[in-house]
Amino acid sequence: MSVDVSQRVKQLRRQLPDAFRLPTEADPRPANRQIAAVCAWAAALGLGGMAVALRAFVGLVAEYRGWYAPTVVTIGLLGLACTIGAFASVHRRRLPFALLGVASVSLLIGWIVTGL
Template sequence: MTTVEKDRTTRTEAAAIMPFGGWESTPTGPGSPDDETLFRFPAPDDPAPSTARVLTMALWGAGLGLTAAGVGVTALVTVFGGAAFWYVPTLALFGLLSVALAVAAFLSIHRPVLPWLLLAGATAPLALDVLIAALY
């Protein structure tokens, strides 16, 4: 192995203790036992995702973010007008769940279907936030 080549069989120590197959900064080659890793930061030699994929995911994420900002403004007005004790924690819980799922979608961008499932999953708690904010 030369100094330019990297050993592709190394695993980070954190991968053994992290959920969902672990996090890994240097993935191994295809057909390795680390193929079950769902979330990882891309390595320098990973193929870039297509522009259409990144653009679609970014637009979906931006839509989620703008919707969450609208819910936040509505919630702020409602809180100043007087709201029940459960209102803010409920909105915060669903909002944070939506953000966590959206982040997971971008970390799994190299998977074929998982990012789309996670973005759809991020839409559901945000839709509940919209309903709570609109109907309260």
């Protein structure tokens, strides 16, 4: 079983640098529609993130809860990292949208947590 896991780790190490790299001149240009869709989705996430950040600020000022700040920051950083990854992988077909989906789930979780 450990051999299978080590092979998967090796395969992942080979694939990740190709998935998350800036495109070169040799890469095909992404379609304008795909770039526009990624930008629009990221803009919507940014606006939603501002609303969650405002709620988080109010939650931080209102009362002290030791778990609150690290949880909100972790959720926000996860969403931000996925959104940045979507832009870095825009030359891929599905990866940017999968990452933006994870960022959307992160935003939804942030909205729920800040409402507590």
